[in-house]
Amino acid sequence: MRGIVTFMQPPPPKHESLTHTIAQFANQNDRDARWPAESVDLLKKSGVFQGIIPEQYGGAGHKPTEMLLAYEAVARGCLSTALVFTQHDAAADIIITGDNQDLKDRLAPQLAKAELQLTVGISQLTTSHQSGTPAMSATCDDQCVTFSGLMPWVTAAAKVDMIVTGGVTPDRKQILAVIPTDDPGISIDAPMETAAVQSSYTTAVHCKGVIVSTADIIRGPAEKALAIRSTVRPLVVSATGMGLAGAMVDALDDILPRRSPELASFGTKCLDQYHAVRQRLYAAADALSDSKAEPSNAVVRSAVNDLVIRLAITLTTLAKGSGYLRSHPAQRLAREAMFFLVWSAPESVQTQTLHNILD
Numbered sequence: 415m416r417g418i419v420t421f422m423q424p425p426p427p428k429h430e431s432l433t434h435t436i437a438q439f440a441n442q443n444d445r446d447a448r449w450p451a452e453s454v455d456l457l458k459k460s461g462v463f464q465g466i467i468p469e470q471y472g473g474a475g476h477k478p479t480e481m482l483l484a485y486e487a488v489a490r491g492c493l494s495t496a497l498v499f500t501q502h503d504a505a506a507d508i509i510i511t512g513d514n515q516d517l518k519d520r521l522a523p524q525l526a527k528a529e530l531q532l533t534v535g536i537s538q539l540t541t542s543h544q545s546g547t548p549a550m551s552a553t554c555d556d557q558c559v560t561f562s563g564l565m566p567w568v569t570a571a572a573k574v575d576m577i578v579t580g581g582v583t584p585d586r587k588q589i590l591a592v593i594p595t596d597d598p599g600i601s602i603d604a605p606m607e608t609a610a611v612q613s614s615y616t617t618a619v620h621c622k623g624v625i626v627s628t629a630d631i632i633r634g635p636a637e638k639a640l641a642i643r644s645t646v647r648p649l650v651v652s653a654t655g656m657g658l659a660g661a662m663v664d665a666l667d668d669i670l671p672r673r674s675p676e677l678a679s680f681g682t683k684c685l686d687q688y689h690a691v692r693q694r695l696y697a698a699a700d701a702l703s704d705s706k707a708e709p710s711n712a713v714v715r716s717a718v719n720d721l722v723i724r725l726a727i728t729l730t731t732l733a734k735g736s737g738y739l740r741s742h743p744a745q746r747l748a749r750e751a752m753f754f755l756v757w758s759a760p761e762s763v764q765t766q767t768l769h770n771i772l773d
Contacts, residue, residue, distance in 0.1 A: 429487035432460060436491030437661070443494060443613040444746045447605070449573060450613055453495040457488065458528040466503045468510065471522035478646040478702040482653035482695070489657025490664070493750045494614040496654050498533075501569040504647070505532035505578035508590060511643050512632035517592065532592075535565030535579040535619055539588055539640060540758070550621065552581030552589040554635065559589055559626050561599075565619040571595065571602045572615055578632065579621075580639055589634035591626045599624035610749040646702060648711040652695050655718035655754050662725040662747050663688050669732050669744075677732060684728055691721045716766035719754050723771060726751035 436453045443450045457463060462484050467473020476484070481503075489496035506525050509518060509532075524530045538549035550563035561581045568577060572595070580590045593600065601620040605612060633639045663685065670681040698714050726748040730737050737744035755767065 429462075429484060432456065432462070433487045433491040436488060436495055440492035440494070441741075441743055441746060443492070444610070445740065447612040449615055450492060450495045450498070453492055454498055454531075454573075457495070457499055458531075461528075462488070462499070463502065463528045464526050466506045466510070467522055467526040471518070472526035473522070478649070479696060479699045481646050482649055482699050485650055485653040486657040486660065489654040490660040491657075493654070493658055493661075493753070494611045496657060497611055497614040497616070498570045498573075500650050500654060501533045502531060502574070504650070505534040505576070507643055507647060508534065508536075508578050508640070509592065509632055512590065514629075514632055517630060517632065521592070530576065531570070531574045532576050532578060533568055533570045533574045535568040535571070535577045536590075536640065537567045537758075538563070538565060539580045539582070540760075548582035550579065550581040552583050552635075554583060554589070557628065559591060559628075559631060561591070561593070561621045561624045561626060563621055565621070567616060568602075568619045569614050569616045571617050571619050572605075577619065579619075580634075583635050585635075587635035587637060588639035589636075590632040590639045592630045592632065593621070593624055593626060597624055610746070610753050646699070649695065649699060649702070649714065651754070651758050652711075652715050652718045653699075655715075655722050656692050656695055658747065658750055658754070659688055659691070659718070659722050659725055662722070662729050662751075665729055665743055665747060666725075666732065669729070673732055680728055680732070684725055687721055687724065691717050712760075712762040712766045715759075715763050716770050719763070719767040720770040722751040722754055 435456060439450060439452055442448070461474070464474040465476035465481055465484055467475070469475040485496060485500055488499050509521055512518065521530065548563065549566065550561060553560045561579070563581065565577070565579055571577065574595060576592050576594050578590065578592055580588055582588055595602070599622045601622065603617045603619070605615045605617050608616065666681050666684060670678045694717060695714055729744045730748050733742060733744040736742050739745060
């Protein structure tokens with residue numbers, strides 16, 4: 415397999431460099447559950463944070479395929495860093511596609527210069543705590559909105575300047591807002607002890623009577639405040655998964671020359687599946703760029719989930735006993751593959767993933 419692994423969509427040279435540089439820190443950061451400071455700083459200096467920001471604000475205004483290539487390249491080097499990157503971009507995207515033009519004019523130029531780092535805390539509106547009392551309440555008056563409650567999953571909460579979050583009003587409408595992390599009503603838990611990506615510092619964030627002026631309200635009250643977002647968002651998790659798949663293919667590329675021809679033949683099968691799924695992802699991205707019919711996120715996402723699980727099993731098997739040691743890269747990659755079974759996975763994705771694995 416060595417020398418055969420290629421990108422279906424060739425990444426810009428700076429992305430290849432990012433992948434290799436970030437990968438140097440990935441294993442140590444995972445073992446120590448250490449914040450990936452060097453990698454995040456490299457992302458800021460390289461300009462990839464500019465991709466999501468439109469040119470009118472000083473950003474690069476990248477098209478969907480360009481954005482997905484960046485997410486994939488970073489994830490191929492370090493999944494924790496990619497999670498920080500995607501959550502920053504998710505927050506920036508909500509602001510850019512929001513209704514508050516003054517807020518865009520104020521924050522977008524700073525984002526284009528990488529002067530602000532953001533994250534997003536909206537799982538309470540999408541996939542977590544969806545039954546019973548809303549996890550985050552929002553009480554409105556003419557001048558402000560008061561948020562109280564919980565953001566269950568927030569990546570890099572203790573390391574960013576602002577969190578984009580959302581709450582539910584008494585009449586069950588949603589409001590999105592930007593909240594500084596140094597607000598006295600904000601309380602950030604210690605990083606969760608997760609099976610993988612612990613160095614992303616993902617945790618729960620609590621709001622106790624956090625007052626947000628109308629100047630920092632992004633959208634709402636509205637029935638579905640998150641309904642308007644950039645077209646690339648449904649494919650972000652899939653692109654990140656393909657980055658992890660690429661990292662596992664790279665690891666197999668190192669292992670297979672030391673295995674028998676019979677075992678090495680499984681590498682060819684893995685490579686064929688990798689390219690087939692990657693082609694499906696970027697065909698979906700091209701459809702977005704050409705304003706064609708929107709692809710089924712569940713179908714693409716479940717295909718990526720199935721791929722990373724198969725690659726994880728193959729890599730662990732071929733790495734033999736040493737691949738079960740926590741110090742071995744195969745062990746980290748296998749744990750990270752499990753993350754895609756739970757990351758932003760609505761029931762449609764869960765159902766299709768299980769069909770692919772079990773049928």
